[in-house]
Amino acid sequence: MIVSHGNSGYFALHLDIIEALANAGFIVAAINHPGNNTNDMSERGMSVWTSRPAHMVRLLDFMLHEWKDKAAIDPARVGLFGFSLGAFTGLVLVGGQPDFRRLVCKQENKSAVCEELRAGEFPPDPPHDARIKAAVIADPAVSFSFTPENLAGIGAPLQVWRSELGGGGVDAAGVARVTGSLPGKPDIHVVRAGHYAFLPPCTAELAALRPQVCSDPEGFDRAAFHREFDVAVVRFFREQLAGGVR
Template sequence: MRLLSFLVAAGLLAASSAFAADPVGTRTIELPAPARRATLQVMVWYPTASVGTLVPSGKDKVFKETPALKGAAIAEGSFPLILISHGSGGSIANLDWLATRLAATGFIVAGPNHPGTTRGDSTPLDTTKLWQRAADLSDVLTALSADPAWAPHIDGKHVGALGFSLGGHTVMAVAGVRVDREAYARYCDEERTMADCVWFSSGTVNLRSADKHLFEQSNRDPRIRSVIAIDPSVVRAFTAESLRSIDIPVHIINIGRPETIPVAVRSDDIAAEIPGAEYQTVDGAVHLSFLAECRPEAPDFLKSIGETDPICEDAPGKPRTRAEIHVQMAAMIEAAFLADFARRE
């Protein structure tokens, strides 16, 4: 409970015995997305005073699920809000391992399934529409802040965003990063074997055909006051001017030893351009280690459906389990958000 005590002492959470056992509730809701003229499926995790049996759905054949109390009442008080963004071809449920830990600490955590880049509906063409994902996060924040069921529980002065892989770019975009379409196209001309470039090539997507105005526009959302990007993609297209203009705390985490981090996501040079940014690496892990732990039968299932990505594989030699990696990364993430929000007091 040390982190929770810190939040209470900092005035970011109301002191309440409801948190003694760190219970977490979860709901899946539909929220309006004006930018898409549609709705978004959003998962929310939050502190709750309710008690009950934690039963995972068991529907996912690949990933272990982290159970929470479905539909439980939200605990009394207001809480910092963390928006999370999944990677290309992923889903928000893949990050439940992190979301439940943050909610147990005393955050409300919310994240959408980004249409067009979510597991089961992802396409190379939709992946180029980077601006849509940034708008998704802003639309989720707007909707929750206006919803009478959620608004009283959200501390609007302490809103952060965290993203993984393509989601890492998404949260950097709401922090103020802008991208250069031609720079991204040149990168894929030169780095054809990088995963993102292979993906675009598989759909015969010409990056130079993407809408230049929308691709390069600012998607900054000043309501978001702290950002953590995990192995962010599209970094080779970030503009130096926009990086130097960021005025909120930014933390970038690369997974793996420096010599093993792919150029597609390596961000030490990016962090160096951002005033006051923190850059860290996580040894003994690989990019996909950030996903939820795999079920024991997952490798055989993935092989049976022709999946070629090493979804369940961690660093060669398995120096650490995925569970151990998650413990370290969750602690890093919690510490970063707590420090940033405390500085705003």
């Protein structure tokens, strides 16, 4: 099982999911995406979107061919969990072909991405990885880049989670559109909360430091949701990967 965190996150951002999968018998590997993590935000522009799938391909290469316990992994039973920009990464890896030309920039927007768009500077197409046999996708970012046509190549079973409120740079309507455009019969869940509800419950210290990440709508119990979330994710991978290890 490989895990891709969101923009500016880090490898243990989804520790509850990681622990639940590990406790269920899965081997789990997560990385800090170079140039796009809590301690290093040096990468800029559209290359952030295309380099992330390549990072996950290299991680999977390492786990299957170089890791000291590689014999414990069944290469026919590989899954992926991705959140936000990590969910975008997952959709690409299982066959999505994003079209960054669909981005619309306001004239006053001078971000690296918009400057590249105006200059017609697009990175190479990101890689797919057919070794990934199932994926859990939570609130994918960069949703504008997907259409029913460029999602049609996805063949792996998907469990998809989306928030009703979005936030954190993620457009709830765009995620709903992408979710409804996925081929096959994905297992879709809608959560009556915002984007950050997919992160584990915050400590008091983190809530004071990052209230926008830790705040939820009135009546939404993030701890209770994560108990259900973790169970559902584990159940999906058990059903699709038949245990994940040998």
